[in-house]
Amino acid sequence: GEQVEQRPPHLSVREGDSAVIICTYTDPNSYYFFWYKQEPGAGLQLLMKVFSSTEINEGQGFTVLLNKKDKQLSLNLTAAHPGDSAVYFCAVSTEGADRLTFGKGTQLIIQP
């Protein structure tokens, strides 16, 4: 079945710097990709949903890149601020499957 590797498990960057989190998946039939953010004591908040047809997706303060050739999904936070401190999860689903396969998460800490 699908396997998703997420790295790094922990990331600390200074305020204003960029941060990159990468997920690598195995199933070539993976079609939908998600990034979730989890703040302490809160549920998972959807950051972005990406379809396999779109390689670059821009959100507020971040960009999601999808490299289907290398089966890699990345979340790039630009100009990180303290509110970005959280655990970030990538998740992948395949067409016709009503379930998500998650990465292990990345604990991101933004230092002032």
Next chain:
Amino acid sequence: GPKVLQIPSHQIIDMGQMVTLNCDPVSNHLYFYWYKQILGQQMEFLVNFYNGKVMEKSKLFKDQFSVERPDGSYFTLKIQPTALEDSAVYFCASSLGGRENERLFFGHGTKLSVL
């Protein structure tokens, strides 16, 4: 925005006892899910539920597990009897359409500690 509520946030029980985890999904959602996250590991799919039935379950959904949503009330996960390896955070989620590209709304999780 829409919220999924999970009650309680933390439950501590003795091995062998029964436990019921409660989830109050988004009001107009039709598809419901449980995911399990053992400390330090990734969140893993347990089961999805629609129209009063389990649609799909993973190998983690042991015979001791059951789910139901009687009369549109809480969506529950019952474990009877519990085992030490059931200690984890259990996340409930719901969605409107149940398709693979559907956005899931997650609860905060219930941390289950089996002693």
